[in-house]
Amino acid sequence: MKNRSLGFQIWAMFLLVIATLSIVILVVMRSSIGNFIDEQVYSTLENSEVFFSKDASVIDMLQDNPIEFDRRKQESRSVNILLLSKNGKLYYGGAPQQLIDQMYRDAINQKAETEKYTTQLDKEDVYYSILKIESEGETYYRVSYVWDAYRQELITQLFSKIGWVVVIVSILTLFIAFWLARRLTQPLIEIEGAVGKIAAQQWNTPLPLDRGDEIGRLARSVNAMRVDLEKQDKAQKALLQNISHDLKTPIMVIRSYAQSISDGIYPDGDLTGSVSVIEEEAERLEKKVAALLYVTKLDYFELDRSTWDTIDLDRMVHLLQSRFSSTKPLTWTITGEAGLVLGEGEQLRVALENVIDNAMRYAETSIDIRLSGTEEMAQIEIENDGPPLDSSSPLFHQFSRGKEGKFGLGLYIVKRIVERHDGEVSIENQAVGNGKDKVRVIFKFPRHFKPEID
Structure with missing residues (x-):
């Protein structure tokens, strides 16, 4: 079923509901209605006994007032x-002798004042x-009976009306299912077509955004993805153009x-100077390739927190300061504690x-590092006195440009690590x-x- 279209699934679901309802009516309700009709038949039989009250003289009524008796009979x-x-004499009415004999046997064996019976005569049911x-010291038996045709007529009429109701409701339900299927599937078909165009990098693809339901939210999510993919596509194309130049330059220098x-x-006067230039360009090339590989590692490898360990941020910052301080004459200041x-x-x-490497590259005279923390958070601030930032440049973006127009991945790697x-x-x-x-630059980890508090 899940491999069929949504419209087909909706139709199938509505048909299943209709079929289930029909089965319930035909099987369960028929039995229940049959029992109900039986009760109504016996109730009708009991109501017909009104004009044969046990306190009335039936014989007198038959002899003295036949008109009143016949009027009540019509009721x-x-x-x-x-x-x-009591001796089996029939005073009133008529029926097949076999049926009268059965009724008489039941009557003389009856203990209670009133009893209900069902018998069969020539495969026809009789309810009585x-x-x-x-009356006046004599015992009489008043028998009220109907043939099964009366009961079957009631059931047939009732089921006929119920059947028409089911047919009308089924037709209306199928129309509703058709309307609902079109209402749900049409925008999904549009979204499907739009996603296919987006996959083909057709970025100006319209989407059904004028809905407030789940389909509308899906369309807005797809549209947000489209906008982001369009930005990523433009940035990646620019990256391929620019980073190819960045990689080509050191390769050309090394080859030449x-x-x-x-x-x-x-070219640099002697062998040592020329080889040192090759080494510098090879180092530049190695750093760029390493950065690209590291980004790939962060983006595509799952985060495994089972390998995490307790890290002393204060010790790490001091070790990095010792390592970098000898590469450029700057004034370093480290204050406070960030903890573990x-x-x-x-x-x-x-x-x-x-x-820190970026800070050293642009710092003029000093780098200040401030460490602090609370019970829940550790904070590191790294400050340098270099030229101010261009606030319009998204420096933490994967393909942001540096001050010299080159594409860098350093700060993007920083952002990804912190987010992880x-x-x-x-x-x-x-x-x-x-x-x-x-x-x-402010880090918050x-x-x-919960660290132990002394």
């Missing part, structure tokens, strides 16, 4: 009446009740220097390392007076555990 409609004496009447050295020419967090140590080191640790990272310009600004 019993299709109910047949017999009046028997017997009322014992005592290697060719020159093989020809006995040293749970995380993946190598990834946290890469995140801090990328930010449920943390936050932001970058801002901080005014310090005298018309100068500092660039500040949840501890993922």
